[in-house]
Amino acid sequence: MTLTELFSIYSQFKMGDNPEAEITAISCDSKTARLTDIFVAIRGHSQDGHRFLTEVCTRGVAAVVVEDEGLVPQSFKGGVLKVPSTRLAVGDLAARFYGDPARSLFCVGVTGTNGKTSTTYLIEAILNELGLPTGVIGTVDHHLNGRYWQTSLTSPDPVTLQERLNEFCALGAKAVAMEVSSQALDQDRTSSVPFDAAIFTNLTRDHLDYHKTMDEYFRAKEKLFRPRNRVKPLTAILNIDDEWTKKLALSQGVRRWTFGQSASDFQFEISKMSFAGTRFRLKTRQGGLEVMSPLLGLHNVYNAVAAIAAGIAAGASIETCVHAIEHFTGVPGRMQAVPNEMGIHVLIDYAHTDDALSTALNALRSIRDRSQSNSRILTVFGCGGDRDKGKRPLMGQAAVAGSDVVFVTSDNPRSENPITIISEILKGIPNHRMNMSVIVEVDRRECIAKAIREAKTGDVVLIAGKGHEKYQIIGQRKYDMDDFEIAKSSLKEV
Numbered sequence: 001m002t003l004t005e006l007f008s009i010y011s012q013f014k015m016g017d018n019p020e021a022e023i024t025a026i027s028c029d030s031k032t033a034r035l036t037d038i039f040v041a042i043r044g045h046s047q048d049g050h051r052f053l054t055e056v057c058t059r060g061v062a063a064v065v066v067e068d069e070g071l072v073p074q075s076f077k078g079g080v081l082k083v084p085s086t087r088l089a090v091g092d093l094a095a096r097f098y099g100d101p102a103r104s105l106f107c108v109g110v111t112g113t114n115g116k117t118s119t120t121y122l123i124e125a126i127l128n129e130l131g132l133p134t135g136v137i138g139t140v141d142h143h144l145n146g147r148y149w150q151t152s153l154t155s156p157d158p159v160t161l162q163e164r165l166n167e168f169c170a171l172g173a174k175a176v177a178m179e180v181s182s183q184a185l186d187q188d189r190t191s192s193v194p195f196d197a198a199i200f201t202n203l204t205r206d207h208l209d210y211h212k213t214m215d216e217y218f219r220a221k222e223k224l225f226r227p228r229n230r231v232k233p234l235t236a237i238l239n240i241d242d243e244w245t246k247k248l249a250l251s252q253g254v255r256r257w258t259f260g261q262s263a264s265d266f267q268f269e270i271s272k273m274s275f276a277g278t279r280f281r282l283k284t285r286q287g288g289l290e291v292m293s294p295l296l297g298l299h300n301v302y303n304a305v306a307a308i309a310a311g312i313a314a315g316a317s318i319e320t321c322v323h324a325i326e327h328f329t330g331v332p333g334r335m336q337a338v339p340n341e342m343g344i345h346v347l348i349d350y351a352h353t354d355d356a357l358s359t360a361l362n363a364l365r366s367i368r369d370r371s372q373s374n375s376r377i378l379t380v381f382g383c384g385g386d387r388d389k390g391k392r393p394l395m396g397q398a399a400v401a402g403s404d405v406v407f408v409t410s411d412n413p414r415s416e417n418p419i420t421i422i423s424e425i426l427k428g429i430p431n432h433r434m435n436m437s438v439i440v441e442v443d444r445r446e447c448i449a450k451a452i453r454e455a456k457t458g459d460v461v462l463i464a465g466k467g468h469e470k471y472q473i474i475g476q477r478k479y480d481m482d483d484f485e486i487a488k489s490s491l492k493e494v
Helices: 050-055 084-095 116-130 158-170 182-186 214-225 243-248 298-313 318-326 354-370 391-402 418-426 431-437 445-456 483-493
Strands: 025-027 037-040 063-066 079-081 106-111 135-136 142-144 147-149 175-179 197-200 235-239 257-260 266-274 277-284 287-293 343-347 377-381 405-408 436-438 459-465 471-473 475-480
Touching: 037 050, 037 106, 037 459, 050 257, 063 084, 079 147, 084 158, 106 135, 106 298, 116 135, 116 298, 116 318, 116 471, 135 158, 142 175, 175 445, 182 214, 197 214, 197 277, 197 298, 214 243, 235 298, 243 405, 266 298, 266 354, 277 298, 287 318, 298 354, 343 483, 354 377, 354 391, 354 459, 377 391, 377 445, 391 405, 391 418, 405 418, 405 431, 405 445, 418 436, 445 459, 445 483, 459 483
Parallel strands: 025 037, 037 063, 063 079, 106 175, 106 197, 135 175, 197 235, 235 257, 257 266, 343 459, 377 405, 377 459, 405 436
Antiparallel strands: 135 142, 142 147, 266 277, 277 287, 471 475
């Protein structure tokens, strides 16, 4: 593909002295720019790519993409593309470079504070059952048909995203289920993906270190339902029971489907809860039927119903969707059970906000209450460093409200002192609970072991916050740490 072909979508492009230069990469890094690269000057939160144009233009790049043409050195002989938004441009250029792979895939985007990972895995199961090999892009990893790619972001940068979609297509994918984070939407990382279906799971406090207010957080999420790329018709699948859904404005022509316990297009009612799973009655326009999900808790019913709606949007029958749900094998680090012969229910969950922790604990309490058990709920959790500090006392409140015994520990302290983080968590815990049922242990490994030693047959131990993560970040370094493996070892030692 030539520069002329790549830039044909932009009328403002000015060709340089080498109009037939072949493109082999799209680079945003001035230190690695090569002769055949394009440099895209992006205005970030802490850096402005335009500041590096003088240096970049001496490194032999074939072209630059800018918002301010006046900052390009007059001596530069390459191509210059001036655009209103370089963030949007890099996604468009990457999509064009990789052959617009998303156009040949049924694309589902899932956004919301909680439930994104579980919902994408459930969608994967349904679409695979339908006969559409489905790739998944999200927090845990990127994967398709047993092949895995590691990731450090919920939603990758636009170049990596288009590259991955292209790889999926080459490996035979017919669909993709993608977690779409609020930061990714704010930064237009997914703006060049023509989604067929977009799911809104819920919205609760999170990422306010980035968005500052809940309204800003919501406006970022809303962008998924107001696409600039209208290559395909979009179906919006919205949680009718979340108050933010009422505020969500769809672009004209977007089909609106709702799901939840209230009257909706996909309405459900819980029939039975246990540690073996959840049975619920689902009513749709295609009829009603009973569903037995192996996943625990009300929140996972919401996730399953949202996934069913996405499956129907893709052309699956309700029976196909339900069969996939009932045979679902679970999600790493999402209410993941740690097998043992002691009769203790040990669960690993990614819950790292006060709402997510409350939701997980409410699910466990509901199961316990419905089974009329006297078992206790023991919760291990902490809060990450260098992140939204306002949620720390709220997490403390949520933990003691839903647990019989609380173990407060570290969770990726990063550059902060773990003791400082824990002290801020404890501010949300009433004094009378502090003296009776709250245990502080800074060492996460030892804290998990203490909780398991404390547990009796029938008790529930929820280890929250890190889920699938296999590391602990202290300072700038990552150390090996896997809650699942630690819990397994601790159970053997009891």
